[in-house]
Amino acid sequence: MALVSLFFGGFGLLFVLAWLLSGALVFHRPTESALARHLLRLRYPTPQERAQLEPVWREVTARAGVEGRNYELWVEDSDGLNAVAAAGHIVGVTRFAVHQLPNGELAAVLAHELGHHVGGHAWSSLLGYWYALPGRIAWRVLRAATGFMYRVSRVFSCFGVLFFGLCVSGIALATISSLYGLPLLILAVPYALAAVGRRSELRADQHAAALGFAPMLAAVLHKLHHQEQQQLAALAAAGHAAPARTPASTLLSSHPDYHTRLHHLGPYLQPPR
Incomplete structure (x- = not known):
């Protein structure tokens, strides 16, 4: 944002301050509702869904x-198993979770999302997403540009690849010498946010487990893992290749994998002595 503000001359500082102050909108209840409705595609529960959700929610709280x-x-019109804690006051679950999960497992899902709110993850993740948005855009542009340059350089064989490497090295040295290398931090933003997201998921699991919902949460994770395996099998049956699991994709994932989450739930699943 500081780099963008350079294009605004004397108004650059005001531009940056306005952008920083805009983050306060996440604490505005009408803005929360607008985000839930338009960004997350949530809706208010029907009377029947509310009658199902509210007793379970009262037990959890x-x-x-x-x-x-x-x-x-709130409820998301989806046949998948999912839930979300948004901003400071919104807990959303899918229609599948409301109608297909037993009350105990639904309570575990709600307790997990409450853990995000109690731990401050919902607000911090939304603020992190908003303030990191310029970095995300710049990272995508940079990745697309370097990818295009690399494909063009391959046309000219090894000399083209060597030229590409020299160009990238020159840009990196220029940013280090003139801008203290700050633009290079753009490359680390998605990985840092993903690492924070994985940690917050484990903390929310721990919150639900500490409330006594560990066995039910483990059952939910098993169902979620089973749904993911079915989706991969459907892709394979349709002749589409499943997304490759690479170290980079693992580091960019905002959720820990199934086995990691079960491992951290282990102490809560052991019978008392």
């Missing part, structure tokens, strides 16, 4: 010792 009325329950 009572165990946690928090006021459940401070949060709003």
